[in-house]
Amino acid sequence: MDDSINPKLGWEGVFENDSIPLPMRRAGMAEWQFDHVLMLDRRRLPLEEVYLQLRCVEEVAQAIENMVIQGAFSISIAAGYGLALSAPQTTSDDIEQIELAAQRLIQTRPTGLAIARMMRACIKVAKTAIQEGKPVQPEILSLVDQAATVLAKQGYQTGKNACDLLADGSTILTQCFPDRSYVYLLMETARRGKTINVICSETRPYLQGARLTALCAQQAGFKTKVITDGMGGLLMRQGEVDAFVTAADRVCMDGTVCNKVGTYQYALAAQANGLPYYTLRQSGPDRESASEADIEVEYRNGEEIVNWAGVRTAPIGVHGYYPSFDITPPDLVTKIVTDRGVFDSNKIASYFETAEKIPGAIV
Amino acid sequence: MDDSINPKLGWEGVFENDSIPLPMRRAGMAEWQFDHVLMLDRRRLPLEEVYLQLRCVEEVAQAIENMVIQGAFSISIAAGYGLALSAPQTTSDDIEQIELAAQRLIQTRPTGLAIARMMRACIKVAKTAIQEGKPVQPEILSLVDQAATVLAKQGYQTGKNACDLLADGSTILTQCFPDRSYVYLLMETARRGKTINVICSETRPYLQGARLTALCAQQAGFKTKVITDGMGGLLMRQGEVDAFVTAADRVCMDGTVCNKVGTYQYALAAQANGLPYYTLRQSGPDRESASEADIEVEYRNGEEIVNWAGVRTAPIGVHGYYPSFDITPPDLVTKIVTDRGVFDSNKIASYFETAEKIPGAIV
Numbered sequence: 001m002d003d004s005i006n007p008k009l010g011w012e013g014v015f016e017n018d019s020i021p022l023p024m025r026r027a028g029m030a031e032w033q034f035d036h037v038l039m040l041d042r043r044r045l046p047l048e049e050v051y052l053q054l055r056c057v058e059e060v061a062q063a064i065e066n067m068v069i070q071g072a073f074s075i076s077i078a079a080g081y082g083l084a085l086s087a088p089q090t091t092s093d094d095i096e097q098i099e100l101a102a103q104r105l106i107q108t109r110p111t112g113l114a115i116a117r118m119m120r121a122c123i124k125v126a127k128t129a130i131q132e133g134k135p136v137q138p139e140i141l142s143l144v145d146q147a148a149t150v151l152a153k154q155g156y157q158t159g160k161n162a163c164d165l166l167a168d169g170s171t172i173l174t175q176c177f178p179d180r181s182y183v184y185l186l187m188e189t190a191r192r193g194k195t196i197n198v199i200c201s202e203t204r205p206y207l208q209g210a211r212l213t214a215l216c217a218q219q220a221g222f223k224t225k226v227i228t229d230g231m232g233g234l235l236m237r238q239g240e241v242d243a244f245v246t247a248a249d250r251v252c253m254d255g256t257v258c259n260k261v262g263t264y265q266y267a268l269a270a271q272a273n274g275l276p277y278y279t280l281r282q283s284g285p286d287r288e289s290a291s292e293a294d295i296e297v298e299y300r301n302g303e304e305i306v307n308w309a310g311v312r313t314a315p316i317g318v319h320g321y322y323p324s325f326d327i328t329p330p331d332l333v334t335k336i337v338t339d340r341g342v343f344d345s346n347k348i349a350s351y352f353e354t355a356e357k358i359p360g361a362i363v
Numbered sequence: 364m365d366d367s368i369n370p371k372l373g374w375e376g377v378f379e380n381d382s383i384p385l386p387m388r389r390a391g392m393a394e395w396q397f398d399h400v401l402m403l404d405r406r407r408l409p410l411e412e413v414y415l416q417l418r419c420v421e422e423v424a425q426a427i428e429n430m431v432i433q434g435a436f437s438i439s440i441a442a443g444y445g446l447a448l449s450a451p452q453t454t455s456d457d458i459e460q461i462e463l464a465a466q467r468l469i470q471t472r473p474t475g476l477a478i479a480r481m482m483r484a485c486i487k488v489a490k491t492a493i494q495e496g497k498p499v500q501p502e503i504l505s506l507v508d509q510a511a512t513v514l515a516k517q518g519y520q521t522g523k524n525a526c527d528l529l530a531d532g533s534t535i536l537t538q539c540f541p542d543r544s545y546v547y548l549l550m551e552t553a554r555r556g557k558t559i560n561v562i563c564s565e566t567r568p569y570l571q572g573a574r575l576t577a578l579c580a581q582q583a584g585f586k587t588k589v590i591t592d593g594m595g596g597l598l599m600r601q602g603e604v605d606a607f608v609t610a611a612d613r614v615c616m617d618g619t620v621c622n623k624v625g626t627y628q629y630a631l632a633a634q635a636n637g638l639p640y641y642t643l644r645q646s647g648p649d650r651e652s653a654s655e656a657d658i659e660v661e662y663r664n665g666e667e668i669v670n671w672a673g674v675r676t677a678p679i680g681v682h683g684y685y686p687s688f689d690i691t692p693p694d695l696v697t698k699i700v701t702d703r704g705v706f707d708s709n710k711i712a713s714y715f716e717t718a719e720k721i722p723g724a725i726v
Contacts, residue, residue: 046678046679047675047678047679175593199684200677201593202668202676202677203593204565204567204591204592204593205591207676210669210676210677210681211676211677211678214677214678214681215677215678215681217681218678218680224681225665225681225682225683225684226665226668226669226676226677226681226682226683226684227668227683227684227685228567228568228592228624228625228668229567229591229592229593229625230538230564230566230592230623230624230625230626230628230689231624231625231684231685231686231689233625233628233631233689234624234627234686234689234690237627237689237690260593261591261593261594261597262591262592262593262596263593264596264597264600264632265595265596265628265629265631265632268596268628268632268635269627269628272631302588302589305573305589305590305591306589308671309671309672309673309674311672313565313570313573313574314409314565314573314574314577314578314589315409315410315574315577315578315581316409316410317581318573318578318580318581318587318588318589319587319588319589320589320590321588321589321590321594322591323594323597326593326594326597326600327597
């Protein structure tokens with residue numbers, strides 16, 4: 001039996017779903033519900049647990065754009081379920097309409113590539129279904145469920161590999177929310193009876209570190225501190241950090257890492273202080289990206305920088321500037337941790353020559 | 364005539380007071396008014412211009428602790444006027460009461476040394492006044508006025524020296540609010556008909572960069588952008604910054620710089636990208652601090668990290684951690700810019716062998 005269909009377990013099929021920190025539970029990403037997408041509004045975590053019912057492609061697209069859900073792979077799941085909303089007919093769905101919807105969803109966040117891969121895979125099954133006279137929506141839903149299962153299994157394997165790298169009692173500094181590999185690192189550390197301390201850089205302007213990363217470490221039962229994005233370097237210099245750990249929105253074939261802005265500065269500080277920087281990247285590098293030149297850094301609205309909780313922080317007339325991601329060159333990345341093992345950054349291309357552990361990857 | 368007594372000019376005696384960006388005007392720091400201290404509440408800038416009337420030493424001490432005013436030298440002016448409140452009698456002031464008040468004010472912020480120097484100087488004039496049967500308060504007020512004048516003149520000279528270092532059209536990245544030397548750098552740049560662009564790192568948690576540094580650059584008429592504290596490294600790497608510029612709360616005799624937390628990370632990023640880091644330190648190094656070992660980094664209440672504008676940002680039970688300052692070693696500091704000239708960081712001790720340009724320094 002495929003564990004993914006046991007809803008009492010997480011997508012990875014190992015842990016009780018309710019024991020997994022909220023943002024990585026089945027309902028913590030995006031779920032298909034009868035005729036709509038149910039999405040936990042991560043922007044309102046940790047203090048409120050609010051779910052949005054999204055009933056058309058445009059609503060899902062705007063939710064992704066507006067950071068209701070984030071994370072390179074999680075947004076691909078959300079986009080996949082969103083695309084299913086473009087194929088509501090039991091027969092005769094229009095492939096052009098589905099392709100238009102896919103284009104809209106791809107445009108939401110340009111830096112990660114998982115949404116585009118998910119859309120390509122969905123359109124392929126949609127075309128087959130139409131050719132065979134079958135309804136499209138169940139085919140898309142089944143594909144997205146499969147993608148979520150594979151992502152979770154890859155994440156768990158990556159978390160286990162990361163756990164092997166960290167001594168009992170280690171303190172990690174994180175930037176942004178390092179997604180499922182990080183959550184499974186926490187779960188696996190607890191399962192092995194080890195401890196880990198997490199210092200969460202808050203990650204302005206959306207505070208994913210303070211809100212999501214801290215929430216997961218707390219829910220996993222570990223000591224958790226929140227700092228501002230200017231403090232990590234000092235703590236590394238003072239010996240209060242053992243490793244810097246992040247996810248990545250894109251990993252190039254040469255080992256370049258693109259992740260939430262702030263990562264590069266911390267990678268520099270880690271190297272200056274002789275500390276490792278581990279990038280968690282469950283599914284290895286992006287074949288489409290040879291090097292930095294292939295990365296499109298997303299620039300978001302600068303108003304998101306100079307307004308917070310309804311309060312303006314800068315003088316009227318002064319603009320915020322908001323590059324969402326930054327680029328960390330391979331020489332600052334100690335190891336890239338994947339589902340297939342741990343790689344030196346400049347050897348990450350050999351991921352594809354390494355035995356596949358979790359078959360069936362879609363994104 | 365001493366220009367400091369012309370209230371239409373700033374403390375430096377050169378610019379129209381009203382033409383100086385608000386936080387560095389006479390009323391923008393702290394002013395003595397008849398029988399109380401009037402203090403601009405910098406926490407409410409840039410959107411509101413609110414002044415507090417402080418009528419006892421404890422009120423002034425709490426205002427400094429609570430960041431109504433900040434900046435290593437500006438708080439020494441505020442503390443000086445605050446100390447005058449401990450000597451309200453026209454005759455027979457109690458030196459023990461004044462010394463207790465000085466102790467209270469010194470305890471407010473431990474990392475900078477200017478308050479302690481100001482208190483020592485004030486107690487000296489108080490003792491003399493008591494011996495000579497003169498009222499103490501006017502003597503303290505006169506001393507603090509003199510200190511404010513000298514600080515402003517030093518700041519202006521430092522700003523001129525910094526202006527010499529920056530080509531017309533340069534873009535500087537700043538951290539926190541680099542105080543009077545920075546403001547006079549802006550004023551002098553405008554006076555010479557040059558331009559400067561300012562990228563202000565917002566500087567969580569108090570956002571001095573977004574609020575004060577941006578306000579001053581805007582009021583001086585220059586292009587101003589606000590970024591989060593995780594973005595400066597990326598912008599340096601992308602060639603969008605020509606120099607990193609800060610003030611310093613303490614400078615050791617070996618060239619170590621202690622400044623608002625976040626500075627060290629940016630200094631690392633500047634070095635990694637071949638950019639200069641200029642520390643503005645109008646009055647040279649602190650003789651009392653040979654090296655890093657002599658610095659006491661202030662740790663503030665972690666709740667200031669996980670609450671903002673009345674909104675909690677992290678899960679209940681997760682604590683914030685708040686070191687206020689960090690340490691940048693001399694090899695990351697390109698030049699220390701002072702009133703007496705521009706020094707290599709490892710030569711800053713020679714400041715004291717260099718001809719004094721602004722006599723009468725108190726703090």
